[in-house]
Structure formats: C-alpha cells, structure tokens
Amino acid sequence: MTVQPYPLQFKPEMKERVWGGRALEKFDLELPEGAIGEGWMIGDHPNGTTKVTNGELAGKGLDYIREQYGREWFGSNGFSEKNGRFPLLIKLLDCNDDLSIQVHPTDDYDRLPAGELGKTEMWYILDAKPDAKIIYGLRDKVDRSAMETAIREGRIMDTLQEVPVKAGDAFYIPAGTVHALCAGVVVAEIQQNSDTTYRLYDYNRPGLDGKLRELHIEDSLNVIAYDGAGATRMTSTETAPGEWLTIASSPYFVVEKGVVAAPWKLETSPESFAILVIAEGSGTIAWEGGEKPVKNGECYLLPANLGAYKLDGQMTVLRSVVPGR
Template sequence: MLKPYPLQFQPEFKERVWGGRGLEQLGLTPPQGHIGEGWMIADHANGTTSVLNGALAGLGLDEIRTQYGQEWLGTKGVSEQGGRFPLLIKLLDCNDDLSVQVHPTDDYAGLPQGELGKTEMWYVMDAKPGAKIIYGLQEGVTRESLREALENGTVMDTLQQVPVEAGDTFFIPAGTVHALCAGVIVAEIQQNSDTTYRLYDYNRPGLDGKPRELHIEDSLNVTSYEGAGATTMKTSGTKPGEWLELARCPYFVVEKGVIAGDWSLNTTEDSFTVLVICEGSGSISWDDALEPIAYQAGQCFLLPANLGQYTLNGSATVLRSYLP
C-alpha cells in the first residue's frame, strides 16, 4: 500500500495582460511572457497540476482524486458527485492593474455548466511602496448608480481603494467588487472556479491587441450592493507557533503561522491540508519519512488527510488551508 507523503506540484503558468516576471523572485521558473498567475495546486478544466515528487510523480491532481479519493483528500475533500478538488491555490504577480471584477455565488443562474461560484482570499506576500487594491464599493452605491457610472466613465469614483503592504490579508466573498493593482505579489486561496465577470478594464487592449470582453450585466447581477461580508486584517503580529485565523467560510479556512524551530502538527481524516510557503525555508518531516522534504518561499504542498503527524522545521512564514 502506498504511504501518504507531502505532494508538490508543477505549477501551471498563465500569461495575463497585467502579469510580469515577479514570480521569478519566489524561485519559480515561469515561461517567457507576461506571467500573471501560477496555478500551484489545481484540478480544473483550464489547468491541472501534476505531482513533481515521490511515488506519484507525473500524476495529475485529477488522477489522485480519482485513485485515492477520500483516504488522501479527506471525507470532506471529495464530493460524492465526483466533483473536482474543492480549492484552487494560486500565486499572482500584478505588474499592472487587474480588471475591476466580481465573482458569482454557487447559485447564480448564469454560471457556465459545471462551474462553481468564487469566494476567495488574498495574502499579500510583497508590495511596492504606494501599492493599493480596489476592495468593495463606496457607501450608498446602487445597481442604478453603478450602471450610470459605467456609462459616463466615472466608475472609479464608486470604488474603495485601499493601500496595502506585505502581510495584509483580504477575504473576498462572492459578490464583492475588487481588483488587485500594480506592484503586489499575492497568494490566493479560492473555490475551484475560473469564473470572473469584468466590470471595467481601463479601456486597454488585451495581449492580442483587442479590447478584453466585459461582462456588465452579469457583473451588475451578482454584485452585493449591501456588502457580502468582506473582511481585512493586518497580520504582522503573528506569534511563532500559533495559528492566526485569516479567513473562515463554508469553502475554506486559512491561517497564518510563523515557524521558528520545530512545530509538530497533525492532519485530520476529514480534510487535506495545503501549505503555502510565503517566506523563509526549512523542511517537512513525518512518521514514514526516510528523509525530510525541504521547502522554501514560493512553494506549495498538499498534505494528504491520512498523513497524520508531521513537523515543520526552519524559519518561515506559512499559510495553512483546509476544509471547515
């Protein structure tokens, strides 16, 4: 019987008009071009990651889900309807502003066949001085006033702009109008969805030189004008050896931890654990390990639900994600 071990995947890189080369500073090796997204752990029609290490090297996450199911991914990690892996883990390099966008909930009638809604969270890994994001609407903006602003070119006046620095975290429930802006590198934990409705894109051309498609009616339909419960926090006070909860919703829990030495932890049978290494380096050891696996900033690991006891060693900042 194959014993569980921490899985590392080959990222799927995505070229985006707003992307750059910033993922290289995390030790990743994206292809040439404006690379905006590294899909680090993905099981989606638009990108599936394959295992890099150990006995399962070369297998896609979809194949692992099919072959090892609840034993490896947890009782909550595999749906009875044969659904995909529930989360999508990305690193984003925002060399330019992203489009102003909004995501639907699971029950939106306009969703593509088989697609989920998209609730997500961001952890800012790096931010240039003066960097900001767009995070929600100004007080009192309605569907009618938002449509009017789009028509007369004043949409930016309806949006809240928030300065950001490394360590900031943002929870973005479906229905929250948002956009990352130039100068940030972000870890994103989200529902396994690739559905984005663009509200505004600065009238710029896409990579093909043509204007990118906007989705005005869908955007107006799914926007939560009274607010969807978006929350933000500073995390610089995180103490070594303690988990700080950054986000909790029906789709995921995300916590931040600071490793200083050895930290002994456990997986549970109901969910896999995802680790995103934000800074620093060290190693992961576990009961059946012949030797530890080294980790460094920019790497992500999927710990199977049946891994059991494991130890994080080193000096690092990590995000831990699992199903609630």
C-alpha cells in the same frame, strides 16, 4: 497501487496575463516567455491541472490523485461526490499592472457556465511596492442604479474603495464583492475551484491578442452584493511563533497563518487535507515516511490521512483546510 500518503508538490501551470510580469522568478519558478500573471500551484480544473513532481506519484495529475485516493486523501470535508473536482485552487499572482475591476458569482447564480462553481477567494500579500493598493468593495450608498449610471457615464472608479496594502495583509473576498488587485503586489490566492470572472471595467486596454477584452456588465450587475457580502481584512504582522492565526474563514476554506521559529509538531485531520503555502523563509517538513526541505513560494498538499508531521526552520506558512458545511 497502494501508496503511503506524503506531502505532494506540483509543477505549477503558468498563465500569461496582460497585467503580469516576471516577479514569480524570485521563487525559483520556471516561467515561460511573456507576461506571467498567474502560477496555478495546485489545481484540478479544465483550464489547468497540476502534476506531482515528488515521490511515488511524480508525473500524476491532481485529477488522478482525486480518482484513485480522493476520499481518503482529501478527507470527508474535502471530497465531493457531487462536483468531483478538488475543491480549492491555489495560485501565486504577479500584478505588474492593474487587474480589471471584477466580481465573482455565488454557486447558485443561474447563468454560471456549465460545470462551474461560484468563486469566493482570499488574498495574502506576499510583497508590495510602496504606495501599492487594491480595489476592495463599493463606497457607501452605491446600489445597482448608481453603478449603472456610473458605468454609463464612464466614472466607475468613483464608486469603488481603494485600500493601501503591505506585505502580511490578508483580504477575504466573498463572491459578490467588487475587487481588483493593482500594480506592484505579489499575492498568494486561495479560492474555490472556479475560473469564472465577470469584468466591469478594464481601463480600455488591449489584451494579449491586441483586442479589447470582453466585459460582462449585465452579469456583474446581477451578482454584485450591493449591501456587502461579508468581506473582511486584517494585518497579520504580529503573529506569534508556534500559533495559528485565522486570517480568512468561509464555508469553502479556512486559512491560517503560522510562524515557524522552532520544531512545531502538527497533525492532519480525517476531515480535510491541508494546503501549506510557504510565504516566507525556509525550513523542513518531516512526516513518518521522510523529510523534505521547503522554501518560500512552494505549496504542498498534505493528505488528510498523513497524520503527524513537523515543521522546522525559520519561515511563515499559510495553512488552508476545508471546513464542514
């Protein structure tokens, strides 16, 4: 059937995690019982495929959208003949406890699981308790030998940089960057469509099944970018209304932050879909075929061929697109 493009909203796939909590309920999201660490808001992955909740395509999965409309709706940069899947995975994370110390591989790592990609990602801090922090990269002069020694001697934390965080901070995390979110933050994550994580350290705590979670020391040591992978961070609290501020840029995604304080006319591009994450506040999105109220915690996929649309209200929005490569 022929469907006119419109902003797609999806039912999140909720993931229980040993470090999760209940903070995502503040976005009026339905959480199952348990410690919910991740809401996969827009996903097309074997471990989680989200389904449309609005409009003509309600009930259809993102995989169906890809198969039926991928080339036109995802755009020339966003549709891949090679991999097939939607190129990005959009999450909200509730870090009620510290995440494991971890690192992700690049696309060309020869021990990737079959069908998987590497994982470059970015974080935008939606909320942070006082004194909240993250692990972000290595200290100076930490090479593979120094890391191996620190792991063997049980002092891996001595090799890592701790960074204080607050709401509005943005972190770009290229594959190869050692990192970990810590307790007390709620985060929007935009990443490559991958679920590959190598754990270096997990505080010797049991997982949800009561057993220690698996570590991946050899793979981690192999993929760490000891001289840095180009990680960048910024504070974006001074964003001017009606202007886009680039907060993360990679070969896989460009993420911009915008503050809506008055009607703002925008347009999608034939090159890429746009993902909108409503980070704060509320308002409306209008397009040729209709108008929809939106609020914080909601995520929308705007097809590349949607064309003109308008944001209005009082809200902060993250916009993600796929650049040409």
